[in-house]
Amino acid sequence: MNSNPIALELRNVTKSYGGVAALREGNLRIAKATIHGVVGANGAGKSTLIKIASGVVRRDGGSILVNGMETDLRSVPDALAAGIVAMPQELTIVPDQSVAENITMGREPSVLGFTTTRRSRVIARKLLREMGVSLDVARTAGEIEPAEQRIVMLARALHTGAHTLILDEPTAALNAAQAEVFLRVVSGLRESGYSVVYISHRFNEVEELCDEVTILRDGMTVDRLSKERCRQDELVAAVVQDSALSERVLREKPAQPNATPAIEMRNVSGRILSDISFSVRPGEILGFCGLAGSGVNEVMEFLGGVRSPVSGQLRAAGQEMRFDSPAEALKRGVTYLPVERAKAGMVDMSIRANLVTASLPQISRLGFVTQEMEDAFSNSVLSNLGLAHRAHEPLRALSGGNRQKVLLGRCLLADARVVVLDDPTVGVDVRARADIHELLGRFADQGRAVIVAVSEPEELLSVADRVLVMNRGTIVAELTGSEITSEALVRAATTSGKVGAFEVVATA
Numbered sequence: 001m002n003s004n005p006i007a008l009e010l011r012n013v014t015k016s017y018g019g020v021a022a023l024r025e026g027n028l029r030i031a032k033a034t035i036h037g038v039v040g041a042n043g044a045g046k047s048t049l050i051k052i053a054s055g056v057v058r059r060d061g062g063s064i065l066v067n068g069m070e071t072d073l074r075s076v077p078d079a080l081a082a083g084i085v086a087m088p089q090e091l092t093i094v095p096d097q098s099v100a101e102n103i104t105m106g107r108e109p110s111v112l113g114f115t116t117t118r119r120s121r122v123i124a125r126k127l128l129r130e131m132g133v134s135l136d137v138a139r140t141a142g143e144i145e146p147a148e149q150r151i152v153m154l155a156r157a158l159h160t161g162a163h164t165l166i167l168d169e170p171t172a173a174l175n176a177a178q179a180e181v182f183l184r185v186v187s188g189l190r191e192s193g194y195s196v197v198y199i200s201h202r203f204n205e206v207e208e209l210c211d212e213v214t215i216l217r218d219g220m221t222v223d224r225l226s227k228e229r230c231r232q233d234e235l236v237a238a239v240v241q242d243s244a245l246s247e248r249v250l251r252e253k254p255a256q257p258n259a260t261p262a263i264e265m266r267n268v269s270g271r272i273l274s275d276i277s278f279s280v281r282p283g284e285i286l287g288f289c290g291l292a293g294s295g296v297n298e299v300m301e302f303l304g305g306v307r308s309p310v311s312g313q314l315r316a317a318g319q320e321m322r323f324d325s326p327a328e329a330l331k332r333g334v335t336y337l338p339v340e341r342a343k344a345g346m347v348d349m350s351i352r353a354n355l356v357t358a359s360l361p362q363i364s365r366l367g368f369v370t371q372e373m374e375d376a377f378s379n380s381v382l383s384n385l386g387l388a389h390r391a392h393e394p395l396r397a398l399s400g401g402n403r404q405k406v407l408l409g410r411c412l413l414a415d416a417r418v419v420v421l422d423d424p425t426v427g428v429d430v431r432a433r434a435d436i437h438e439l440l441g442r443f444a445d446q447g448r449a450v451i452v453a454v455s456e457p458e459e460l461l462s463v464a465d466r467v468l469v470m471n472r473g474t475i476v477a478e479l480t481g482s483e484i485t486s487e488a489l490v491r492a493a494t495t496s497g498k499v500g501a502f503e504v505v506a507t508a
């Protein structure tokens with residue numbers, strides 16, 4: 001074990017919500033100037049543990065020690081005073097404000113009570129430079145890349161002056177190249193003496209980055225691994241335990257080559273896209289990948305009916321359909337899971353409300369819908385997803401990954417002919433990831449067309465029948481069956497030479 005003094009320790013911490021235990025026995029010991037991983041399945045209690053450590057949630061029992069001294073963290077300001085700050089799992093960028101304003105938010109520099117834009121830019125620029133990142137602080141935060149938004153959140157955390165930083169799945173929505181840049185910044189923080197808690201479902205990152213790892217299972221800390229044991233295989237075994245993950249089932253019935261396409265795009269051009277055409281047959285799983293800015297996200301948005309292109313045509317089952325209308329897409333049997341889940345889910349509403357909005361045509365065929373019917377439908381979706389929650393609970397009561405499963409379930413279980421999913425496995429644990437892949441195969445076997453975009457191309461190896469690789473608004477490669485190898489995917493996506501979403505000016 002690391003011999004540095006302990007920066008932060010949680011002993012037998014507990015937390016219940018309405019009589020249900022979220023955390024039964026949380027233990028965590030973080031040595032100074034180290035990166036400490038926290039892993040566990042969806043709902044294991046990771047976010048709850050670190051919310052307690054950062055004063056966001058008050059513990060029911062147990063103790064917290066900061067630099068060896070018992071400290072009662074009752075609130076976020078308490079935790080900040082003790083030098084602890086958390087960067088939450090959810091994106092907390094204010095989109096219409098500048099990068100500088102987002103970084104200094106809540107601690108704006110002021111002169112006679114007036115905040116000054118200039119001061120705030122100077123501070124933001126200095127912080128980013130120290131992190132080794134080049135990013136224009138005057139830009140509007142809503143317009144920068146997702147990876148850059150995470151960097152901005154990290155800069156905001158550093159601006160508080162805290163020395164213990166807690167990062168909850170910061171790279172979940174980033175592609176491999178972006179995540180690498182983010183990880184480089186985090187490992188620079190360790191060199192500068194910060195203590196970092198790092199939660200992730202991406203075990204390759206944990207292996208690469210962490211000095212120690214704490215394993216959580218069902219609300220309990222069950223193990224603590226030293227550096228030598230922080231290997232991907234050990235981590236998978238610790239989280240999944242002994243039962244095997246679902247393997248890729250090679251589907252026997254490939255799509256009928258002569259069938260009318262379930263959905264088709266013809267000569268579509270948009271903000272990024274330039275003259276894109278492709279079609280998907282019933283029963284086929286088409287994968288999309290490409291680096292940030294390649295246009296994949298725009299393709300998904302057009303298919304989902306949330307935005308319309310400059311020119312081109314969209315056809316579902318041989319008939320022309322309108323873009324720009326999610327309702328029309330749904331009516332034509334196209335369901336869509338956007339990459340920005342905050343837009344898709346209503347956290348204050350019940351699970352039932354979240355499921356029923358997308359599936360109403362399916363359960364209202366009789367012309368009326370009773371609350372009992374909605375409940376029965378929702379509960380069957382939940383049990384299909386392996387979730388022990390009930391329909392009336394608010395979405396807020398679910399862990400991040402489990403919310404994700406509900407939103408995915410809503411797309412998959414609606415009676416759709418075409419399922420469009422933008423990065424469906426963000427934030428889900430290893431087992432759920434394998435289950436989701438299997439589920440996609442099942443849907444294709446039922447004759448639906450599945451279109452799936454991913455941020456990690458590797459993921460397509462285990463799901464896609466065919467892959468379109470995009471670069472700068474055009475399709476640069478089409479791979480089928482055994483042509484889909486990780487090497488081919490990466491080569492096709494990176495031929496333009498652009499690697500990450502932003503450059504690193506110096507290694508921090």
Ligand SMILES: Nc1ncnc2c1ncn2[C@@H]1O[C@H](COP(=O)(O)OP(=O)(O)OP(=O)(O)O)[C@@H](O)[C@H]1O
Binds near residue numbers: 047400402
């Ligand atoms: N506000 C809340 N109200 C009720 N239950 C909650 C609340 N927050 C969390 N829980 C429950 O506590 C348990 C632990 O949730 P937590 O968010 O800590 O999991 P997690 O390990 O972070 O999972 P994930 O990997 O999905 O983010 C879950 O069963 C969750 O449903």
Ligand SMILES: [Mg+2]
Binds near residue numbers: 046047
């Ligand atoms: Mg969580």
